[in-house]
Amino acid sequence: MQDFSMLINGVLALFDQPMSLLFAVLGVTLGVLLGILPGLTATMGVAILLPFTFGMDPVPALLMISGVYFGGIYGGSITAILLNIPGTPAAAATALDGYQLTRQGKAGITLGTATLSSFIGGTISILILIFMAPLLADFALKFSAAENFALAVFGLSIIVSISSHSMLKGLIAGGIGLLIATVGLDPMSGYPRFTGGFNELMSVPFIPIMIGLFAASEAFKSLSETQAARSSASAIGRIIPSWSTFKGLIPTILRSAGLGSFIGSIPGAGADIASFVAYNEAKRFSKNKENFGKGELQGVAAAESASNGCTGGALLPMLTLGIPGDAVTAVMLGALVLQGLQPGPMLFAEHGELVFTVFAGMLFCYLILLAIGLASLRMVVKIIRIPKAILTPTILSLCVVGTYAINNSVFDIAIMLAAGIAGYIMQKRDFPPSPIVLALIMGPMAESNFRRALSLQGGSYDFLYTRPITVVLLSIALLTLSYPIYRKLRSKPKAQAAADAASGQ
Template identity: 50%
Template structure:
């Protein structure tokens, strides 16, 4: 390994002007990520025109700042207003919001920030050292492997169902069903409706905003007089030493899961975060506390979605295949600058590859610093009087739903999903399985049908593929352990209730 060459390659990354651009990118990314309805993809796409005249190092540094910053920024809205700022922060809601409601919003934000940073650094390091190896594995993914990956992702539903697995499955089936509405991508057949706004299927971001933000707004309007003011305790911008020790293993594991799932083209931070959350719950000493606001829940989700940023870069750089929508837009930025990502990149432009690795590390450091400066400001949001906050959240949610396609249908759809979410929540049906189903349902269906088409309808052939078998075993293990765990939780809570009586 030529260390002199590596040092000369990363030198431009450490120039003050480049660092400033990375910091600006991280700040913009955090802002974009924290606004529900705005995604990092949109942020990167918006900024690409501003990077035309920049050097490749400056351009990629700034865009990576947005990518990493937005991935963390999603957790801010998830913790404070129960709305994942980005789909990747959906699993953060599960423990982040309850923690905020307990008056520990500052602690939750600090855990999210540290876990995102550590996950991002681990993911970027894995990207640097393992990209040639992982990219070879990712290349082996065909429709059958994607289908079983989606099945594995869906197996997580049981562990995020809360008190009633039956109710969790009902909402999951409901989510999977509504994910089939609209034009069938393979045959062009319109399923269930010809409504213009639903042609392309259920609008995902408005659905997410409706289910999580508007349902909470409606619930607050109903119960405003009985809800007290929540004050956020803020002891520091970073978690305490005892919290760091507590979440350390979860972070390392989450980052690994994130980097691996991110490296699979088509699988993003949202899936990684749920899988990591489920794994953290599975191995926890007290799984019954998950969902009530434990730092491990936030750490698992945030380390995985930020670990994913490094993972998603692997197939993009090594194969020229973007791992997700963010890297697809980033790839566009590379091409605009005259660089074609792919295997030849490691031969012809190794200096750029090293510069990208260094920029990724710097982007993570940048959002850590910006996030540390902002934790106190973000946490203040929750201390605002609810009678002021709720109308503002309603407006922001509707604007977020509108912003994606600039389409009024999406706004009304978000309101409708808000009503459905409010009713489901009122009768103790968990909402997270719907979200997971909306993410994984189309992936599952499209790949199953492709696989069946290729293999002439012989489903059994899936058991002859080693990667598929591994995913199916993991899915089965995940479901069985989740059921056993839920029984244990129900027994423990039953005993606690009994002793209480």
């Protein structure tokens, strides 16, 4: 209850500072714009803004950075839904069903659902941060290499659930992704693997590959499509879902918000993992599993709620322990220290008033996100009405520029194009691109943590079954992996021909 009254005080203090509110609005707007552009991430926005915050008061500075962070994660979903171009890795999970819904002429309601889910997921995670921070703080420290490895294996097992169309082809795509993920400096020995002597390949060029696989290959495909084939996609429909539709989504949104906050609080795991895990769980709990991947609103709601749910989660260990979980929170930690605030167990006690003002401001940021989202959707959604002759070339140019902007590297453009061409050919033969992206996210995490755990245990494999969190996560992974196979095997005698066609075609 004391926390609650502190929050009320925070809200009151916040509304005494119109400048803080203004900077929050500015931050969210900028973040959404950055998220929409492929290749540009919230991290980049935060880094660019940081020098401007040097001379600012703590509250507006932190709120502007938070705004960019929240907006950036949300913005990635807009192009994922409308054009199958995930602006951020987390939005790759949103694109799975979001783009299918757009093709069915339901772009409006999908974007509306995504906006509402982002808002609710984000708000819940901030509330969890405010009221449960001390309880959850130490949990982040329990995650050592063994637990992170198990989490990555769980993430990888989701490949099975997102390749419902053809399991074998999905697994092959995942295997290709895993192999690509080993390109670059070996995480333990520092040996350059498969780099062919290119310095640029010393780390996996993850974002260029993602932009190529999704955006460029989609654009290449659409060059040959006739306008008529896309006409159904230009329907917009209503934006805010009806109550009866939305009611069915609430359990998914709440569950995903919780999952997102939880995963976000683990250092080293972020919105990308959270959105895929939430998608997987939404499918697990759903009655019509078959519809996932073909245009299921639940999938979009889960991915969006979880990725924004991550924001509060990631802030939690940063504020309570001084541990930044990702690049954005690392910069925010810097910003806090810059303002003379010492993140850690004493932060809440020593600077309670200021901290709760910032919390109130973060809730305000999400309100702004909701307002900006809903107000602009009518306009944004018209992107799909732009004539294809203009839209597709613009997308391809943005792919090139966005890829270049990540590292200011022309080399990355070559990677993006290669991935685009490979993605185009694979999609023509029904190989899904999302398992590759998932494997690229999880593969390096699985390998480095497995080997790190091995070194931490002096070479013993005990960590696989002696640590409770590891055992639980690995069991869930096994379940996720085996259930669809079990189902397929059981249904096989009934529809031998159909199953064969599905897996072979």
